[in-house]
Amino acid sequence: MTKTISSLLVWFLSVLTNNLLAQKETSFIFTDAKQLTLIGKALSTDSFFHRIDTVAFPGIPPAVKRLLTHSAGLAISFETNSTRIAAKWCTSPQGPGNNMTAIAQEGMDLYIKRNGQWQYAGVARPSTHECNEFVVAAHMAPGDKECLLYLPLYDETLSVQIGVEAGARLTAKPNPFKKNILVYGSSIVHGASASRPGLAYPARLSRETGYNVINLGVSGNAKMEAAVAEMIATMPMDAFILDCVPNSSPEQVTERTANLVNTIRAKHPDAPIIAIQSIIREGGNFDESIANRVAQQNGNFLREIQELQRKDKHLYLVTAENLIGDDHEGTTDGTHPNDLGFDRMLQKIRPAVLEILGSHGI
Template sequence: MKGLQKITLLGQLTTCLLVLSFHAVMAQTPSSYKYKRAEELTMIGKAFANKQFYHRIDTADYPDLPTPVKSLLTHSAGLAIAFKTNSTAIAAKWQTSARKPSANMTAIAFEGLDLYIKKDGKWQFAGVGKPTNDTTEAVVVQHMDSGEKECLLYLPLYDEVTNVSIGIDETGSIVALPDPFKKKIALYGSSIVQGASASRPGLAYPARLSRETGLNFINLGVSGNAKMEKATADMLAMIDADAFVLDCIPNSSPQEIEERTAYLIRTIRAHHPEAPIVMIQTLIREHGYFDQVVGNKTRDQNSMITQQIESLQKEINNLYFIKGDDLLGTDHEGTTDGTHPNDLGFDRMLQVIKPFLTTHLPIAGQIR
């Protein structure tokens, strides 16, 4: 019996040592890495080459923009850091504002990071940076091979970022990757464009469009405030874009649609005589099937934008229209809260929007 007890104790000790060894290997900490500031790498997703590295728009250049729009454009939705590295692990340090995630967003989407690495010629999800505080240091992915990898690290959708650094092995290298996306398509819209309620930053639909088409979609979602104001229209028209996609109807009242659509479209066309312009109806809000006020407003919004676009198409060339009836599918499972698409809903939106854009935008064929 004593011999059996010794064998049992020895086995237990061996198991404990193996477990401890496993955890020691797994518990690589961010401090084990050397860091490079994101400013030394490539920022993608910008409308302009502005002075504010982590802001989508330098709003000081557009003082007439509505105050909420200015604030929302400081959020880093659609921005990503592009780099190449041979490191076997990638870590990150990043700092955001003191804002806390909203009820319909994951913390990762709201103020976390999302890493994609190119594999077999396609961008593939590789890991996330989970936020813990306003300043976070975390390992995003580890235990990779030491070959050179092309990487995209997406920044938070709904928070202002002030600093980002990328961590790699002490013996590894990291260099800027040229922007992997071609041309420039300005995508202006609501919280849905900004990314609510994707589970990760890279799953916002402008980011998915870029990875899946190779075109450079610029995320200009301004949550709740895509109302086609004159100052916003003037700012959009100044973007040196090859095409414009307008998904702003969810935030605009029927009266605003009637009063503002023509100015927005005509202003863009005046500065971009040949650029395709695509307007998208609002998607059908799921709770509107029961809430009659919501349902009626959605119908009125879509009816009014249909009238406006059909009228404008008589005078403006290359103006296109995507209807919203089928954007979420038909099983009523495509939203988080009745309004904002979940990942399933965004996927269904892509099945409608992507083939339309690749068919109607001549630039889509130019990058193949």
Template sequence: MSFSVYRKIANLILLLVASNLSAQVTYYDAAEFQLLGKATAATTERYVRLPDSLEHVSRLPLWQLSRNSSGMAVRFRSNSTQVAVKWESLVNFHMDHMTDVAVKGLDLYCLEGKNWYFVNSARPIGKSTESSLISGMEAKEREFMIYLPLYDGLVSLSIGIDAGASINQPAIESPVREKPVVFYGTSILQGGCASRPGMAHTNIISRRLNRECINLGFSGNAFLDLGVAQVMAGVDAGVFVLDFVPNVTVEQMNERMEKFYRILRDRHPHTPVIFIEDPQFMDSYYNNANARKIKTLNDTLRRIFNELKKGKEKNIYYISSKRMLGSDREATVDGIHFTDVGMMRYADLVTPVIKKLLKK
């Protein structure tokens, strides 16, 4: 039997399960519950990352990417014995080097003590999907979190529980929402190419720090747009993390990097700002031209950073990418975008720095 036939059978089974679910589950609009990871409330649509005011003034690719729900999560509490979801993707996007679960699926996590643990992923079968995430649980109060798609958006999302069970706002503030960590960057920051939403490194870092993280990663479009800096500056952040180097040119850094930084610093004179180098991508070990390009970009980042330091700028920090991906060269899916291994290694490098700065 061919793979395509197997897939059709699997999809049919999922549809049959979904139709059976609808008779047993009561659904609630996820918009009724707490949404984490959003930089601004000035949006008509719920699951988007940039304000409506930028629609006609930002670059079109940037605006389109801001419709992706990367880094967002819905928090709720329930005593249900099961959790199901129904959602409609904005685009029904697909990529050949990233799982559909990560691109347009969902992850369910449950809080046990002080730690969040993965429960299951909801795998999309089309633009609209209904899926059971967990069943057969003891009927007791639990705290849940659903991570949203990394490379697609949501038209709608509903959470399903037992008919007659309760569903409420979270009783425990986890992650802590005060002074979130705000990240700006590229496709890697947006989540490419984690295997599922919970494995994007901003989500890993959020769980490790127990602190809300805001993901402003824009695939191929981290060009130091000053409008994004204005959005970031509107957040009362604990730390700003700037990881844009893989997308920019030397000319863009020379022209915009300090302007971007000044927008943050003018609004937040004491908030730590971290600058992160371009990773050592795999082909640069063999392609001399690419190796020189990465070195030139990182040299430019370091030079401008040092100029800021000489200008008496305080609370700015620099993270080298030398140990970002380890020494085995096994942390990417395509030589550039991180696998889960790469995401974990990035989190290992960056989390201790952020943790220390949040305590200041």
């Protein structure tokens, strides 16, 4: 009996010691992200983590207003010399989507600049649908680190705190990207189905070009409405990318494309406008109705853009060919690109954007 009690005491002391060591190892000093630099917004808002102040645009559809509360494309820019970085954050209580990872939908990922290039450093994994805490990166070398923490793609972010070890420095960094390039589009722009936030193609386009690419993806609802066109036209952008064909019916493409382009052009007479056809959806490999719809969308868009180009020398078109490859492996669900599909999109979109913006001196 004495031996048993002694063994239990040793076990208890061991557990207590390990817990105390673990607490010491994982202790962080947290700073509210509102004290740091938030990048990725087209316009300032009272709600820190909303992309647009939708109250200022009462005419836009309710679904668009709701989606613009999502933090897709937003990131926190900061510098620290900590060897460990943690995050505490809260999102809305919505459940996970059926074609998204939890990390992409309501988690975060961290990039650190190394040798002049942004490099993946870790993820903040959500374990609940509301508030979470996670060690994003640990056991790093001492020294200053320039960081970008990308916020959840498909949820409303309510709060974010960034943790560093006691005694470490954490300071705001300026926006590392130049100019302002708006991407308006569907769930593909919004980020479905990247595996994590920093792999959505607008985020990658920023890191790989140095431009401040702003994500105005509104999943399922990029339909070129007149009120949305007016909203976009008010934004102080150096260039616009229109990737909105996937959500618009063939009829809407015909009826609304010219108004969208002309509304933007009226406020931005010299800004490049880069229009992108819809990806060829893999769901249409055997479903002829899907294949026919995409063909009609793209055909109508091509005609509208070509007609507009007769008078608009700053309007450009990126066609659908090879946007996600031709081996039929580039999507998660036949519609939304996986990470491979997004990579292939970038191989075509990035050089086109660089060439067009370069020709405009942007």
